[in-house]
Amino acid sequence: MDLLRLAVSGGGEGAGKSDVFFRLPGLGLEVTSIVTTTWAIMAIVLVLCWLGTRNLGRVPRTRGQALLELAVDGLRAFFAPIVGEENARRFLPLLGSLFIFILLANYSGLLPGAGHIRGLKAPTSNWGVTAGLAAVVFFSVQYSGIRKRGLRYFKHMVDPWYLSPLLLPLGVIEEFVRPFALSLRLVANIFGGEIVVLALLMAIPWFLPIVPLALELIFGGIQAFIFTFLTAIYLSTAVAEEH
Amino acid sequence: MSAMVLFSGAAVLAMALAAFGSAYAQGRTGAAAMDATWKKPEVSGKIRTTMMLALVFMEALTLFVFAIVFVLAGRVTNEIGVFAAVAVVSMGLAATGSALAQGRTAAAALESSWREPEDSGDTRTSMMLGLVFMEALTLFVFAIVFVLAGSVDGSRVVFASAAVGAMALAAIGSAAGQGRTAAAAMQATWKQPAGAGNTRTSMMLALVFMEALTLFVFAIVFVLNGRATTLAGNLFGAAAVAAMAMAAVGSALSQGKAGAAAMEATWRQPEAAGDIRTSMMLALVFMEALTLFVFAIVFVLSGMVA
Numbered sequence: 001m002d003l004l005r006l007a008v009s010g011g012g013e014g015a016g017k018s019d020v021f022f023r024l025p026g027l028g029l030e031v032t033s034i035v036t037t038t039w040a041i042m043a044i045v046l047v048l049c050w051l052g053t054r055n056l057g058r059v060p061r062t063r064g065q066a067l068l069e070l071a072v073d074g075l076r077a078f079f080a081p082i083v084g085e086e087n088a089r090r091f092l093p094l095l096g097s098l099f100i101f102i103l104l105a106n107y108s109g110l111l112p113g114a115g116h117i118r119g120l121k122a123p124t125s126n127w128g129v130t131a132g133l134a135a136v137v138f139f140s141v142q143y144s145g146i147r148k149r150g151l152r153y154f155k156h157m158v159d160p161w162y163l164s165p166l167l168l169p170l171g172v173i174e175e176f177v178r179p180f181a182l183s184l185r186l187v188a189n190i191f192g193g194e195i196v197v198l199a200l201l202m203a204i205p206w207f208l209p210i211v212p213l214a215l216e217l218i219f220g221g222i223q224a225f226i227f228t229f230l231t232a233i234y235l236s237t238a239v240a241e242e243h
Numbered sequence: 244m245s246a247m248v249l250f251s252g253a254a255v256l257a258m259a260l261a262a263f264g265s266a267y268a269q270g271r272t273g274a275a276a277m278d279a280t281w282k283k284p285e286v287s288g289k290i291r292t293t294m295m296l297a298l299v300f301m302e303a304l305t306l307f308v309f310a311i312v313f314v315l316a317g318r319v320t321n322e323i324g325v326f327a328a329v330a331v332v333s334m335g336l337a338a339t340g341s342a343l344a345q346g347r348t349a350a351a352a353l354e355s356s357w358r359e360p361e362d363s364g365d366t367r368t369s370m371m372l373g374l375v376f377m378e379a380l381t382l383f384v385f386a387i388v389f390v391l392a393g394s395v396d397g398s399r400v401v402f403a404s405a406a407v408g409a410m411a412l413a414a415i416g417s418a419a420g421q422g423r424t425a426a427a428a429m430q431a432t433w434k435q436p437a438g439a440g441n442t443r444t445s446m447m448l449a450l451v452f453m454e455a456l457t458l459f460v461f462a463i464v465f466v467l468n469g470r471a472t473t474l475a476g477n478l479f480g481a482a483a484v485a486a487m488a489m490a491a492v493g494s495a496l497s498q499g500k501a502g503a504a505a506m507e508a509t510w511r512q513p514e515a516a517g518d519i520r521t522s523m524m525l526a527l528v529f530m531e532a533l534t535l536f537v538f539a540i541v542f543v544l545s546g547m548v549a
Contacts, residue, residue, distance in 0.1 A: 081517050181532045184539060185455070192458035195465050199386035202393075204310065208382070215379050215454070222451045230528060 019118070033121040034129060041104045041123070075099065082229065083236035091235050094140055098133065099228040102186070105129070106220030109194055110213065124223075125194050130187040134179035137231045142175070145238030153238065182230060189223050246324025253328035254312045257335030261308040264339030265301045268346025272297045275350040279357035286360040293356055293367050297349035300374045304338040304345075307385050315392060322397040329404040330388045333411035337384040340415030341377045344422025348373045351429035358433040365439040366432050369446060373425035376450045380414040380421075383457050387464055394468060402471035405481035406464040409488035413460040416492030420453045420499025427503035435510035442509050445520045449502035452527040456491040456498075459538050463487050467545055479548045483541040490537040494530045501526045 020030045052064030060066040075096045079088040088095075102124060108114060109122025123129045145153040157171030158164040193216045200209045276294035280287045311334045315327045352370035356363035387410045395403040428446035432439045464484055471480040505523035509516050 082521055177532070180539070181528075181535050184535050185531065188459050188462050188535070188538065189455050192455075192462040192465075195390070196383055196386045196458070196461060199390045200382060203314065203385065203389040211375060211379055211382055212386075215375065218447065219451060219454075222448060226524070226528070229524065233525065 021119075033119050034123045034126050036119045037108055037121055038105070038123045038129070041101060041108065044104070045100060071100075072096065079228075079232050083232045087232075087236045087239065091144075091232065094136075094235075095228050095232055098137075098231060099224055102133070102224040102227055103221060106190055106224055107217075109190060110216055110220065115194060115198070122190055122194065124186055125191040127183065127187045130183040131179075133186075133227070134183035137182060137234065138175070138179040140231075141178075141234045141238045144235055148239040149241065178230075178234060182227060186223055186227055189219055193219055246319055246321045246327075249324050250315070250319045250327045250331070254316070254331045257308055257331040257333075258305070258312065260332070260335035261305040261338035261342075264335075264342035265305045268301045268342040268349070269298050271346040272301070272349040272353065275353035279353045283357040283360050286356070286363060289360070289363045289367075290353060290356055293353060293363065293370065294349075296367065296371060297345065297352070297374065300378055301342050301345055301349075303378065304342050304381055307381055308334045308338050311385055311388055314389065318392060323392075323395050323400055323403075326391070326395050326400045326403045326407070330392070330407045333407040334381070334384055334388060336411040337381045337414040337418075340411075340418040341381045344377045344418035344425070345374050347422040348377070348425040348429060351426040355429045355433040359436045362432065362436040362439060365436070365443075366429060369428060369432060369439070369443045370425075372443065372447060373421065373428070373450065376454055377418050377421055377425075379454065380418050380457055383461050384410045384414050387461055390465065391468065398473075399468070399471045399477060399480075401477040402467065402480035402484075406468070406484045409484035410457070410460055410464065412488040413457045413491040413495075416488075416495040417453045417457045420495035420497075420502070421450050423499035424449045424453070424502030424506060427506035431506045431510035435513050438509060438513040438516060441513070441516040441520075442506060445505055445509060445516070445523065446502070448520065448524060449498065449505065449527060452531055453495050453498050453502075455531065456495050456534055459534055460484065460487045460491050463538055463541055466542065470545060470548075475548055479545065483545065487534070487537055487541060490534040494534045497530045498527050501530070 019032045021033075021036065022031055023029060024031060048064075049068065052062070052068040054064070055062065056065060060069055072092070076088050076092055079092070079095055082088075083091070105122055105124040108120070109125060111120060114120045114122060115125075157168050159167065193212065197209055197212045197216060200212055272294055276290055279290045283290070308331070312331050315330060319327045348370060352366050355366045359366070384407065388407055391403045391406060425446060428442050431442045435442070467476075467480045467483060470476050501523060505519055508519045512519070
């Protein structure tokens with residue numbers, strides 16, 4: 001229980017201080033600063049997409065459409081060399097959403113007051129959030145693989161049949177280890193970075209925290225990239241036909 | 244009284260360690276700059292700028308140790324004397340590790356700037372980026388010393404001492420890996436000046452992975468700190484952070500080797516830069532996962548011990 005509480009709180013808070021705004025009626029789910037920040041990010045993305053797609057033309061007429069097309073084309077061009085043109089097109093909705101959400105979530109922790117004022121805290125500094133994202137990846141990978149290849153999807157676990165007693169457990173464990181490591185990598189980076197900046201702010205508040213803050217700018221982008229990059233690799237290996 | 248003696252002794256030792264590391268690195272940088280200046284006197288101005296920038300980073304490392312000695316000196320009591328002593332020595336060791344890696348990087352950058360004088364701006368940008376990463380490793384140790392100094396008392400002095408030592412070990416490992424990769428990136432910049440941007444992107448990715456290893460140790464220390472009040476908590480915590488540090492060092496050294504090889508591959512076959520980067524990242528992810536497994540098992544067990 002203690003472990004669960006620590007995992008959900010991101011390891012930071014003491015047991016005494018509660019961060020709960022209210023509970024969702026019926027479900028009893030707690031709405032904390034992390035949830036409100038997630039909602040804010042969702043709202044920003046939704047509003048931007050709505051504004052950008054209001055009057056679509058074959059040739060972009062509005063600035064919003066031009067910007068969104070730039071983003072979508074950019075993301076697709078980015079994933080194409082890694083997973084192939086077809087896969088990049090097919091998985092773009094998932095990969096693009098993950099990238100944009102994680103990027104904004106990481107950077108929300110760099111806003112002034114994030115983590116100190118109620119209602120604003122980087123969602124990705126919480127293991128519950130990154131585990132949720134990794135769960136989405138896990139189910140997407142299994143679903144895509146089975147849908148594309150049927151039972152042959154499981155072939156790599158039993159391929160030379162005489163090795164299957166060894167390969168099967170290893171294969172199953174690997175499928176679970178991947179999202180596990182995916183979630184832990186993201187949360188440990190963002191959470192650790194937050195604490196470093198906080199500690200240096202308390203120690204020497206002049207100039208010194210600039211270094212970890214600048215690094216956090218790089219880290220936030222690269223961790224969002226690594227998460228989606230690995231998701232893309234997992235998806236493309238799941239749907240790849242063996243030769 | 245005896246705690247203050249212990250701390251003072253440790254403090255001067257730490258300062259000497261840090262000064263030695265910084266001095267060695269600066270010597271290496273200075274020598275490389277002299278070498279570059281006689282080989283390409285016409286760009287001596289650029290070479291000097293690059294050298295000065297590198298020297299400032301190394302100088303600052305010793306200043307961080309000075310600062311932590313200053314911060315801790317006012318708080319030393321008999322109860323936490325051991326922690327304070329271990330903390331300053333750890334800072335000294337971390338600064339030495341960072342400095343040596345920075346020296347290696349800066350020397351390679353200066354060689355690059357006389358071999359390809361037209362691209363010395365590119366080289367300098369890559370070098371600065373690398374040096375910032377290595378500098379931050381010592382800052383991580385600084386931050387953890389500060390965090391622990393705020394909460395340490397007699398009941399958790401064993402854990403806190405082990406934690407700062409583990410952080411220093413992890414920082415040294417990360418720095419060694421980063422130094423190797425960054426130096427290879429500097430070499431790639433003059434061997435294939437057209438691919439400087441590609442090399443820098445790959446280098447940055449590799450450095451982030453190695454930086455993250457020390458960050459993982461940082462995170463686990465922070466999590467365990469709240470629980471290490473009993474004897475069992477102290478012993479478990481000390482063993483756990485030591486295990487994390489060992490895992491991080493192993494991962495970092497391997498990642499450094501893989502990263503350096505990727506840099507070399509990039510200049511030998513610039514057209515394949517994208518493929519090389521993808522393969523490099525996959526390799527780095529596997530090595531990083533090893534440390535993450537230790538992280539996870541420590542996390543799970545800590546709930547049972549406490």
